[in-house]
Amino acid sequence: MQIQSQSQGKHCEICDKGSMQRNMVSHSKRVAIRYALPNLRKIRILVKGKVNTVWICAKCLKRGKVIPALPRRLSRPDTLPTSK
Numbered sequence: 580m581q582i583q584s585q586s587q588g589k590h591c592e593i594c595d596k597g598s599m600q601r602n603m604v605s606h607s608k609r610v611a612i613r614y615a616l617p618n619l620r621k622i623r624i625l626v627k628g629k630v631n632t633v634w635i636c637a638k639c640l641k642r643g644k645v646i647p648a649l650p651r652r653l654s655r656p657d658t659l660p661t662s663k
């Protein structure tokens with residue numbers, strides 16, 4: 580199994596939650612190491628008035644620690660479909 584290190588970018592930008600190591604112990608007490616990745620979402624957020632695309636874990640997103648930016652099609656008013 581390939582180990583995902585934090586230098587590869589698999590971590591939350593807000594709380595710095597990365598891959599977690601856990602031991603799978605069988606009935607014969609043989610230990611196998613498993614790695615669990617956090618539930619990461621790539622979203623566009625507002626940072627000091629500017630739109631930034633970052634990886635955020637689902638818990639930070641749910642707790643409202645970031646302000647999600649508008650979708651791209653809504654951020655440019657000239658591209659909106661006109662209702663006639």
Ligand SMILES: [Zn+2]
Pocket residue numbers: 591592593594595596635636637638639
């Ligand atoms: Zn987080």
